[in-house]
Amino acid sequence: MSQVLPVEITDEVKQSFINYAMSVIVDRALPDVRDGLKPVQRRILYGAYQDGVLPNRKHVKSAKIVGEVMGKFHPHGDAAIYDTLVRMAQPWNLRYPLIDGQGNFGSLDGDPPAAQRYTEARLSPVGLELLQDLDKETVPFVPNYDGTQTQPEVLPAAFPNLLANGSAGIAVGMATSLPPHNLGEVVEALLQMIDNPSLTLEEVMRVLPGPDFPTGGKLSRRGIKEAYATGRGSLKVRARVRHEEKNGRPMLVFTEIPYQVNKADLIAQIAGLVRNKVIEDIAALRDESDRQGLRIAVELKRGANPQVVLNKLYKHSRLQTSFTVNLLAIVKGEPRVLTLLELMRHYLDHRREVVQRRTQFELRKALERAHILEGLLVALDHIDAVIALIRGSQDAAEARRGLMERFSLSEVQAQAILDMRLQRLVGLERSKLEEEYRSLTEEIARLRAILEDEQRLWQVVKDELLAIKQKYADPRRTQITEFEEGFSPEDLVEDEPMVITLTAQGFIKRTPLEAYRAQGRGGVGAQAGKTREEDEAISVFVASMHDTLLVFTSRGRVYAEKVRELPEASRQARGTHVVSLLPLQEGEEVAALLSVRELDQEGYFVFATRNGLIKKTAIREYQNLTSAGLIAINLLENDALVGVAIAQENDEVMLATQSGQAIRFALSEVRATGRASQGVTGIRFKEGRADRVVSLVVLKGEEGEVLAVGSQGYGKRTPISEYPRQGRGGMGVITFNTNEKVGHLAALLWVRGNEDLLVLSKRGIAIRTKVAEIARYGRATSGVRVMSLAEGDELASAFVVAPQDEA
Template sequence: PNYDGSLKEPEVLPAAIPNLLVNGASGIAVGMATSLPPHNLKEVVDALVAMIDNPGITLEEVMRHLPGPDFPTGGRLSKRGIREAYATGRGSLKVRAKVRIEEKGQRPMLVVTEIPYQVNKASLIAQIAALVKAKKIEDIVALRDESDRQGLRIAIELKRGANPQVVLNQLYKHTALQTSFTVNLLAIAHGEPKVLPLLELMRHYLDHRKEVVRRRSLFELKKAQERAHVLEGLLIALDHIDEVIALIRASEDATQARQGLMERFGLSEVQAQAILDMRLQRLVALEREKLLEEYRGLMEEIARLKAILEDETRLWGEVKRDLLRVKEKYGDERRTLITEFEESFNPEDLIEDEPMVITLTAQGFLKRFPLESYRAQGRGGKGLVAGKTKEEDQATEVFVADAHDDLLLFTNRGRVYRLKVYDLPEMGRQARGVHVKTLLPLTEEEEVAALLSVRGLDGEGYLVFATERGLVKRTALREYQNLGAAGLIAIRLQEGDRLIGVALSDPEDEALLATQEGQAIRFPLEEVRATGRDSQGVVGIRFKRPGDRVVSLVTVKPGEMVDLLSVSTRGYGKRTPLAEYPLQGRGGMGVITYAVSMKVGRLAALLKVRGTEDLLVLSKKGLAIRTPVAEIRQYSRATAGVKVMNLPEDDEVASAFAVEEEK
C-alpha cells in the first residue's frame, strides 16, 4: 500500500533489462554508498543469455561476453582491477581520455577526442591552463577547445622539440585526463542492502525476470481463458440464433433473458451477458468466421502459455527471447576501449630523458641544467657563465649524464651513494645549486670526490677506481646492486689519499692514468685483479716527480681507434692518437702525454674522443665553453696544443667533459 493505505503500489518494476548494470547507479545513504558503472546493453544481454544457457558459468566465461564497463563518454579503461571488482563487488578502475598525437607544422600537438566519465570539459581545460600558468608543465604553448557538433576536440599545442608522450603522462598524472572510478556494487537484495559480486547480481536479475515472465504468463493465460470462455458462448448462440432471438423477445427484462439463456444452453452468467451485449452485425456469416478464428488463436495461445508455466526450460527460453528483442532494438557498439596501460607513473614517465650538465663545487654545491643551455662556440672563446660561486668556492666537476641515469656519488671516505639525475635540483646556468648534504646523509667531514653515471646496477661490467696517489681498483658492478639511501662502502682509501675518478669497464678493457705533470700510463685492466668493495687496490702508476698526482682515469677497448684529448689548467688543448701510447704493465711511470709549462699550465684532464663530440670545459670561477672537438688539432704526445678557452689570469680549468654533438 501507499503512504495512507488507499492505494497499492509496486515494490519492484518489471524491468526488461538490468538497469543497475546498463545505466549504472550512484548514491549515498547513512553509512553506505553505491557506485555502479554503466555497461554496454548488447554485452550485458549476451552475458545474461550465456548464464541462462549455462547456470554454472564462471566469472571468466561471463567476462568473455561482458569484458568491463562501457561509459557513454568513451575513453580508455584499464583492464587491471576489472576482474577484482566483478569478483568482490568492490574495486577501483582507471579511466583515461582518448588522446592522439598530431603534428602542426614543426610542433607536436595532443588532441583529446574523448574524456573520462563524469569529467566536465570546461573544468578539465581550466585545470590544464592552471598547470601551465604555475609552470608545472612547461612544454604547452597553446590550449584550445575546438569542440563542435561533430564531437569533442581539445587541442594542446606543444613547444617545438617537446616529447609529447612525456607531456601526456604529466597530464594524466596531474589532471582529470585520467580518473579513478570507484566500484561498489551495493544494491537492495530481498529487502536488505548487500554488496553483490557480478555473478550474484546477474543471478538476482534473472530470478527477478523469471518471476516477471511467470506472472505475465499467468496474467495473459487468465485473460486468454476468459476471452475463450466468452467466445464459446457467442459461438453457441450463433449456432442457435433463431432460438436465442425468440427467447430474448419472449423475456420481460434482461435478467429474465440472461437466466433463460443460462438454463437453456448451459451458459455461464458471463457468457449469457456477452450474448445479450452482442451487436446485430455479429449475426452475419463473416462475423461468425472471425469469432471462430479468434477462438482457435486463443486456444493456441492458451496451450503456449500453459507450456511455459509447466516447463521451466520454456520459461527461461521466454526470458531469453525478451532480452534478445531488447538487444536487437536498442543495442549499440561499445564506446569505451578496454586496454592495458600503466595506471601509475614513476618519475621517468614524466621527465624527458635529455642530456643534463651536472656541476659540483669544492664546497659541495650540486646542480643540473640542460646541456642545450650551452651553444657550441669556436675554439678559443671566453665561454659563458656556468654558475655563481663564492670567491673561495671553485667548481671541481663538470659532468654530463641523461636525466634517467643513476648518478653514483663517491665520497672522500670511500663510500658511494646513488641518486637519480632527475632528483638533482634543476637550475639555471648561473645558479649556485644546493649543498650535497641536503640530498645525501653525509657525515660532517664527508664530501663528494667523484661522480659516475650508469643506466642501472645490474650489468655484467666492473667499476674501476683511481686515486690521486696512483692506486687502481676493480670491483664487479653487481656488488653495488643493494645500494640504498644509506650508501655502501666503495673503496678503502689510504690516509691522505682521495678518489679522482671512477669508470665503467669490461674485463678486456685497458686503462690510462694521467698525472698533472703530464705523465700517462696505459695498461690492461686484467692486471688489476677484481676485489670486493672494502679493498684499497694496487699501484697503477709511479710518479716521476715528487708532489705529482693523478688527475684523470680513462678506459678504452683494445685497438680502439680514438684520440686522447688533453686539456691544461690554462685552457690549452690537443688531440693525440691512442696508438701513440704504448701498452705497458701497470705500476710503471708511463710516458709523457703533455708538455707542462708556466704558459700552458699543468694537465687538468685527459679525455677519450672520436672527433664527433663537443668539448665542454668548466673553469673554477664558473665559466664554461662548449666547442667542437674536431676544431682541436692533433699533436704528438710531447706538445702543448692550442688555446681552447681564454681565461682570466686568476682563473683556471677545473674540469672537462666530452659530450655528443647535437644533431
C-alpha cells in the first residue's frame, strides 16, 4: 500500500532548483578547466572520433555525426548538437576550429547554416589533437546516459584548448567568458611555467600580452592585467581601419571588426546613425567584403574630418565594443573563477597526469610484450624439444602445461608459443624477434626513467607542447595597443575655428570662421549680428572648438565655458545672453574674453585696466576654475578690465591708449602676484587729457609688426623696431595720429603680415581682410582705410586670424 509523505513545498522547490542548477552548471553550460570543453562539445568530438571521421578521411554528413552523438552520448535534441557542431567549425567564432566543415556553415553576417542533412563535417587536425592517446587509459571513462556505453570524462587535450580557443556560456546564476589567445604565445607561457612554477603574472604577460581574437581588431592594453589577475574584467576592442581616398573624398575602410559582432547588423547600425543625423559627414556606406576578406567602406563628404567621424563611429556603433572577461570553469566538479596563472597550472597538471598515465600504460604493454618475446626466444632456443613436447601432447591444455613445467614459462608465454606460426622458425624471423626484444628493453628503460624522474616527465610535456606549436601556431591577429577607451566631447567635434562676438548688453554667439569670407581692404563688410538700437557690438575674436573660453567680468571675476558649448548662430543672429550660460551676479558685465587649451601650463595671464594698471599672475593659479568662477583681479573703483593675454617671462608688452599713445616694456618689470591683487602702473596719461587704455599687446622681441586700427576704420602696420623700449610707468610714444577723420585708436595688434584681420563695428558689421593689404606707415600716421563704415557707426573690436585658422 502506497504511503503519502508530507513535504514542505519551499524545501522541495529549493532542492529541486539546486539540483537543476548544478546539472546546468556542471553538465551543460561551463567548460572543464582541463580540456576547455563543455559536455556536448566533448561528446561531438568523441562521437566523430569513434566513428572514424578523422582529418585524413572524407567528410561525412553532419546529420550522421549528430545522430550518432544523440543516440549514444547526448540525451538532448539534435538542434542543440548541430548548433554546437556548427560553431566549432566557424573560423570567426573559434580561433582554432575543432571541426572541419564543408558546405554552408553560416557567415559573419549572421546567416544561418544549411540544414544538417546538407552540410558535411569531420574532425579538424586541431580537434584530433584533443583526442590523441585516448585509447591509452589517459583519462577516466564514465557510463553514457543509458549505461550501455562509456564516454571520456575529459579529453587528453594535447592542444591547450581553453586558453587558445576560450569559451562562453551562461549557466544558472553564473556565466563564463574566456577570451581566445594566440597558440604560440600560450605555449611559450606554459613552457615558462614548467621551467619556473613560481612564475609571476608580469613575467607571463611578456610572452602572453593579451587575448587574440579570430576576427582581429585592436585591443586596448588597459584592463588586461586586472582581468588576468582577478579572473574578471572588461576589455575594449576596436575595428581596424585604413584611411583611403576616392574621387577626392576621404574614406574610412574597416578591414577587421570586433569579436562576435555581426557585420550586417553593424552596417545597418551605421546606416541608422546617418539616417538619424547622429553622424552627418558620411556620404556613402558599402559592404565590399569578398573572398579576400572583410571590407566595409565608409565614404565621407568633402571637407569632413576623418578622425572626428571615426571617433563618432567608435562611440555610437559596435565598431568599438567591450569584451567581458570572466575566467569561470569547472574544477573538480565545481565552478570556480580562476586567474590566468591558475588556468595555466590546471592545464599543465592535467597534461602531466595524462603523460604519466600514458607512460604507465605504454610501460605495462611493453613489459607484457617483452614477457611474451622472452618466452618465444626460449622456445626458439629449444625448438626441437618444444616440437617434440607439443607432438607428444594429447591436447593444447596438456601441451601448455608441459611447456610451463619443462621451460619454466608462464601461461601467457606458453600460449604464445602454441600460437606461434612455423615461419618464425626461419633464421631471419628469429633476428627480428631478437631486435624487437632489444628495442623493447630500451623502451622499457626509457619509460621507467620518465616515471621515476619528475623532470623527465615534465620534459615530455614540454616537447609535446613545442610540437603542437610548430604544427599549428600562426601570427597574432589582434593588435594590442594604447587608445582612449572613452571619448571626450572634443573627440567628437572638429577642431575648427569659430568667430565669437559679444555685445555691450551681454549677447554672445559663435559662428564658423568660414562664414566670414575675406574681402579687399576698405570694404563695407557684412552683417555679423543684429543689435538693438540701445545695444552695440564690443568684441570679436577667433577661438577653436576645442578651446575653453575664459570670461572676465567687470567685478574682476573669471568664468570658464567650453567654446563648443556656446550657442552657434549665423552671422545675422543676435546670439544668447551670457547670463543664461554663466552664473553672473546682478550688475556684473563681461569685460574681456580669452581662449585657452588648458590651464595646466607655464606662463602668465597678463591683465590691463582702463586706467593703465598692469598685472601678471601664473596661469596655474586658475587650475581650480569651476562654474562658480574665481577672483581674477581686484579692480579699483572707476576702473575696468580692458584686456587679458597669455605671456611668458621673457616677453614684452605694449599698452596703447585711446589718444594714440603706446608704451613698450619688458614683462619682467611686472612682479607676479596672486589672483586677488590689483596690479601696478603700466602707462601714465598726459595731464589734462581724458584718456584710457584700449589695447594690451604681447610682443616676441623684434619679430613682427604692430597693427593700429582707428575707430573710423583706418589702419596701418608699423615695424616694432620703431617703438623704443621704455621702463614701466612712462607715457610712451605716439603710435596713431588721431583726428576727427580717423577717430581715436580702437585697437593695437601684433602681426606677422600673413594673417587675416577680422574687424567688427558697433552696429554688428564685420569684415575680414588680408593684413598684407594694409600698408606700412610710421608711428605718427593714421594709415589707410581698412573698413568703410556707415555714418554714425564706428569700429568696436579687431582680431588677428592666424593662417592655420583659416577655413
